Amino acid sequence: MKSQKCPICGAGPLQKIIKMETFNYKGSSKDIPNYMTWSCPSCGEEIVAKESLKESGKVLKDFQREVDGLLTGPQIKSIRMKLGLTQAQLAHIVGGGLKSVARYESGQVCQSKGMDNLLRILDAYPQTLNIINKNYVRTISKLRVVPLEEYKMKIVGYKGKNADFISDDEGVVADGV
Ligand SMILES: [Zn+2]
Numbered sequence: 001m002k003s004q005k006c007p008i009c010g011a012g013p014l015q016k017i018i019k020m021e022t023f024n025y026k027g028s029s030k031d032i033p034n035y036m037t038w039s040c041p042s043c044g045e046e047i048v049a050k051e052s053l054k055e056s057g058k059v060l061k062d063f064q065r066e067v068d069g070l071l072t073g074p075q076i077k078s079i080r081m082k083l084g085l086t087q088a089q090l091a092h093i094v095g096g097g098l099k100s101v102a103r104y105e106s107g108q109v110c111q112s113k114g115m116d117n118l119l120r121i122l123d124a125y126p127q128t129l130n131i132i133n134k135n136y137v138r139t140i141s142k143l144r145v146v147p148l149e150e151y152k153m154k155i156v157g158y159k160g161k162n163a164d165f166i167s168d169d170e171g172v173v174a175d176g177v
Contacts, residue, residue: 079123
């Protein structure tokens, strides 16, 4: 820290303190070791060192995700590696901006519950990637063309029988008149 004077009371010099800091979130707690702060001996104000703020920020984002039941950054990265995709490729598949996956992995941004579910499905069923990939969907449609034609023929045949039945019914109505 450049200024050794307290930004609150103007006294100084600030004292560097390294300690274990405990954070609480929704009833759960997380310990951050080597948490660095600058303490004012005059007014007792404690200022978190920028380095600790940056490092603990990522750790705490993952801690929040764990508490909220969301995948952590390392877990998302592990899923992506398992699928053999780059960050940009996965972002293209699951939607969102080009850097969205990079931000989920680094802990800068928390993914939505919907995004989390999609990533879990991709993890459990990697073949789901093929359904999302449009080129593969086109191949599937081609394969389904043949059975669909067969099905149509069956429907045509059924309609024929149905038409006969209707004409019989009309005949009955005609008799009644
Ligand atoms: Zn002070």
